[in-house]
Amino acid sequence: MLVWVKTAAVLGVSVLLMGSKLIIQVPEGGSVVSSSGLVACAAGETCTVDVDNENFSETFTAVPEAGYAFKRWADRAGAVCGGSANPSCAELDNSPFSDFQGRDSRLHSAGTLTMTPSFTSREAVLATQKPQISIRSYHTTRYYQVRGTTQEEIWAQLHGAANPLAIDHGQGTRPLGRASFEYNYNYQGGYAANASSCRVESADLEFRFATVLPQRVLAGEQAPTLQGRWQSLQERITEHEAGHHAIYRQLVTRLPQVMADLGQVPCSELDDRVRVAINDAVDAVRQASADYDRSHGDETYVASSL
Numbered sequence: 237m238l239v240w241v242k243t244a245a246v247l248g249v250s251v252l253l254m255g256s257k258l259i260i261q262v263p264e265g266g267s268v269v270s271s272s273g274l275v276a277c278a279a280g281e282t283c284t285v286d287v288d289n290e291n292f293s294e295t296f297t298a299v300p301e302a303g304y305a306f307k308r309w310a311d312r313a314g315a316v317c318g319g320s321a322n323p324s325c326a327e328l329d330n331s332p333f334s335d336f337q338g339r340d341s342r343l344h345s346a347g348t349l350t351m352t353p354s355f356t357s358r359e360a361v362l363a364t365q366k367p368q369i370s371i372r373s374y375h376t377t378r379y380y381q382v383r384g385t386t387q388e389e390i391w392a393q394l395h396g397a398a399n400p401l402a403i404d405h406g407q408g409t410r411p412l413g414r415a416s417f418e419y420n421y422n423y424q425g426g427y428a429a430n431a432s433s434c435r436v437e438s439a440d441l442e443f444r445f446a447t448v449l450p451q452r453v454l455a456g457e458q459a460p461t462l463q464g465r466w467q468s469l470q471e472r473i474t475e476h477e478a479g480h481h482a483i484y485r486q487l488v489t490r491l492p493q494v495m496a497d498l499g500q501v502p503c504s505e506l507d508d509r510v511r512v513a514i515n516d517a518v519d520a521v522r523q524a525s526a527d528y529d530r531s532h533g534d535e536t537y538v539a540s541s542l
Contacts (some may be wrong), residue, residue: 309353369439
């Protein structure tokens with residue numbers, strides 16, 4: 237489901253989740269991705285993930301770029317998988333987070349944990365003059381509760397009052413899940429070759445990625461067949477919204493690149509050039525997300541899975 241918003245100011249962190257946070261700091265040389273596909277952090281990015289203790293379950297994998305190799309996860313106070321040389325970190329892959337709760341009580345009291353991979357270069361890296369970009373992203377997932385012991389009851393909940401998402405008037409129904417993003421940027425320009433030429437010297441980028449998904453509340457004895465079908469349905473919805481986030485996250489690397497690609501321009505034109513370049517990049521992502529919905533958004537196959 238496409239929801240796109242451009243913000244002009246920093247927004248507050250969602251208070252819908254339980255308050256614990258995982259901060260992932262990624263240096264140059266690679267990225268970190270989650271098993272669900274809902275979270276991914278690019279080189280140079282600091283990601284803050286709101287953790288819903290009851291539902292959160294992810295494996296995070298460090299992925300080196302070409303010419304780099306994964307070394308280890310940083311070992312420090314509050315670190316997840318600290319000191320491990322395994323690029324796949326499964327310490328948070330528990331439901332309902334039971335093992336990890338036993339190891340670190342801060343998840344019960346708005347605690348903060350960290351993950352920082354390190355990468356080593358396999359070849360010489362040439363120094364190039366490019367803008368200094370600071371990138372921060374925030375990731376939240378909110379669940380709405382679905383009750384019912386039959387297919388009909390569950391489907392009525394998904395498309396009824398239990399679902400907080402607005403009706404898509406184009407489809408005439410509520411989307412079952414939603415992925416959305418917001419972004420904010422500011423930059424600092426400086427003189428280039430002479431007093432009439434300017435370029436982007438540095439910039440601050442902020443992204444907020446949000447996901448809304450259904451979660452079934454189990455009450456009493458459940459038919460194994462229906463529970464299995466629900467699990468399949470939930471996986472399909474999660475996969476679909478992760479596809480949207482994969483498109484949205486292209487901006488994390490694309491916006492720094494378009495700023496760098498501007499190069500030297502007349503100083504009087506720098507503001508307009510930056511604005512147009514960023515708007516063009518965002519419009520392309522908006523279009524890609526809309527195209528994705530048109531080719532993957534049909535819910536008839538989803539309904540049959542129940």
